[in-house]
Amino acid sequence: MAFIPYGHQVIGDDDLQIVRAVLKSDYLTQGPYVRKFEEAVAKYCGVKYAVAVSSGTAALHLAYLALGVNKGDEAITSPITFLATSNAALYVGAKPVFADIGFSFPNISVCEIKKKISKRTKVILPVHFSGHPCAMDEIHVIAKTNKCFVVEDACHALGSKYYHNGQWVTIGSCRHSDMCVFSFHPVKTITSGEGGMITTNNKKLYGRLLKLRCHGMEKNKSTEKKGPWYYEMKTLGYNYRMSDMQAALGFNQLKKISRFIAQRRLILAGYNEAFSDQENISVLPELEGCFNAAHLCVLLIDFKNIGQSRKDFMLDLRSRGVGTQVHYIPVYRQPYYKKLFNLDPNDFPRSEMYYSRCVSIPLFPTLNQKEIKKVITSIKDMVS
DSSP, X not given: OOOBOSOOOOOOHHHHHHHHHHHTSSOSBSSHHHHHHHHHHHHHXXXXXXXXXXXXXXXXXXXXXXXXXXXXXEEEEOSSSOTHHHHHHHHTTOEEEEOOBOSSSSSBOHHHHHHHOOTTEEEEEOBOGGGOOOOHHHHHHHHHHTTOEEEEEOTTOTTOEEEETTEEEEXXXXXXXXXXXXXXXXXXXXXXXXXXXXXXXXXXXXXXXXXXXXXXXXXXXXXXTTOTTOOEEOSOOOBOOOBHHHHHHHHHHHTTHHHHHHHHHHHHHHHHHHHTTOTTEEEOOOOTTEEOOXXXXXXXXXXXXXXXXXXXXXXXXXXTTBOOBOSOOOGGGSHHHXXXXXXXXXXXHHHHHHHHHEEEEOOOTTOOHHHHHHHHHHHHHHHO
């Protein structure tokens, strides 16, 4: 049996066909599929506007810029996230402030956010870790009370939703936030190769995002009066555009998202059942009132009790043909952040506890029963 990675894209003949058609068309970039993809994502999320960009990191960067986050401002986020969430704050000169995770799930704690709020807080960035929604209604109240913005880092969470006031709220609808960002990296729910998206219901933010992703340029009815070639740069922007090839792939993948999520959740349920009798292993739960799109399956393992280090555990699994990953090393542990902020890991006891036990195991829609069985039996052999 071939090696089983922890995550993998699912590319069908229909995906190849649509990308091939773009390659034969007149537009490889700045063509019709970018707009089609944006409209499709906006409709799926139930939001007014969507802006496609080159990556999830670009989406985070532009979100900070569009809100005017600047030097002297603070951005509160979780330390259990990919580097991009806090790095993007540094790009604009702001200070990332880490709030510890909760007891029940490794999402940012509402109580910890309240402790870290200050007069300098400009934005809160909850991370929907592994696809599991944060307590957005409560975070929204905190932000409103303290007159700051909310940007959801939903790079794991396209297709996730949470129950609020008698109805399901889709992540990306921006019901309780100013903006929401997505990633379409190959291991995510759908892929465009590389790519990202920002959603918002705010027309002004939408206009800023469009300019910022394309060098700060503006070309509209007003500029066209001066000539068909004419454009104006109104602000400093970036080349964060998505190509039509990427957009076409993402557009077609979105048509299959319900099937992808259903299969991911089915596999995750199987893992839950398989490891339910294991004393030293637990699977991250799905909390009440939440629907998790199941980006990751994270096991929490008591390595001390099983008498094996995580490193040896992962290497042993690799030798058996099973890939794993760690999501994530807490950001404050990174050498760059240590040098910059000198944060004490002891100030984040729940993040430290989580990090000491977490391992992500294979989860993607095309995992077959034979492969799933191999993952389960290999792990059980090692911990029993």
